[in-house]
Amino acid sequence: MELVITADRSDDAVFVRAKGEVDLGTVAQLTSALDAACEEATPPMAVVADLSGVTFLASSGLSALVRAHERCQEDGTALRVIVGNRAVLRGFQVTGLDTLLDIREGE
Template sequence: MELVITADRSDDALFVRAKGEVDLGTVAQLNSALDAACEEASPPMAVVADLSGVTFLASSGLSALVRAHERCEKAGTPLRVIVGNRAVLRGFEVTGLDKLLDLRESE
C-alpha cells in the first residue's frame, strides 16, 4: 500500500496528514513533510502529525516522529500526534513513546 501525505494549516497549527502505511519504503515522505512543517511553524503555532488514516506504522515511522519531536522542540514548537487506531497506538505504548510524545485521539 502507498502513503498519501497532505498538509494544511489552521490559525494555530500546521497539519501533516498521513493516510496508508508508514514503513521503510514510505517513511521518507513522512520525514520530508514533518521536516518542512517543523521548519515553517513558529511558536505558538503547533505541528500536528495526523496519523488517523495510518493503518500500519513501522519502527521507522516511530523514529521519524521522535526526530520531528526533537526538531520541533528545539525550535520551541509543540508537536502533537493524532493516533486513530489501536494497532498504531500499540507501537507507541510498547516502545514507551506514548510517554515522550503528545498523543491525542482526535483534533
Template sequence: MELVITVDRSDDGLFVRAKGEVDLGTVAQLDSALDAACHEVSPPMAVVADLSGVTFLASSGLSALVRAHERCTAAGTPLRVLVGNRAVLRGFEVTGLDKVLDLRESE
C-alpha cells in the first residue's frame, strides 16, 4: 500500500497528515515531511504529525517520529502526534513512546 502525505497550516500548527501504511518502503516520505516541518515552524506553533489515517505503523515509522521529536525539540518547537486507531496506538504503548511523545488520540 502507498502512503500519502499532505501538509496543512492552521493558526496553532503545521499539520503533517499521513494516510496509508508507514513501513520501510514509505517511511522516508514521512521522515522528510516531518523534517521540513520542524525547520519551517517556529514557536509557539507546533508540528502535528496526524497519523489518524495510518492503518499500519512499523518500527521504522516509530523511529522517524523519535527523530522528528529530537529535531523539533532542538528547534524549540513542540511536536504532537495524533493517532486514530488502536493498532497504531499499541505500537507506542509497547515501546514506551507514549510516555516520551506528546501523543493524542484523534476524535
C-alpha cells in the first residue's frame, strides 16, 4: 500500500497528515514531511503528526517520529502525534514511546 502525505498550516501549528502504511519503503516520505514541518514551525507553534489515517506503522516510522521529536525540541517546538488506530497506538505503548511523545487519540 502507498502512503499519502499532506501538509498544511494554521496559526498555531504545522500539520503533517499521513494516510496508508508507514514502512521501510515509505518512511522517507514521512521523514521528509516532518523535517520540513519542524523547519517551518516557530515557537510557540507545534508540529502535529496526524497519523489517524495510518493503518500500519513499522519500527522505522516510530524512529522517524522520535527523530522529529528531537529535532523539533531543539528548536523549542512541540511535536504532537494523533493516532486513530489501536494497532498503531499499541506500537507506541509496547516500545514505551507513549511516555516520550505527546500521543493523542484521534478519529
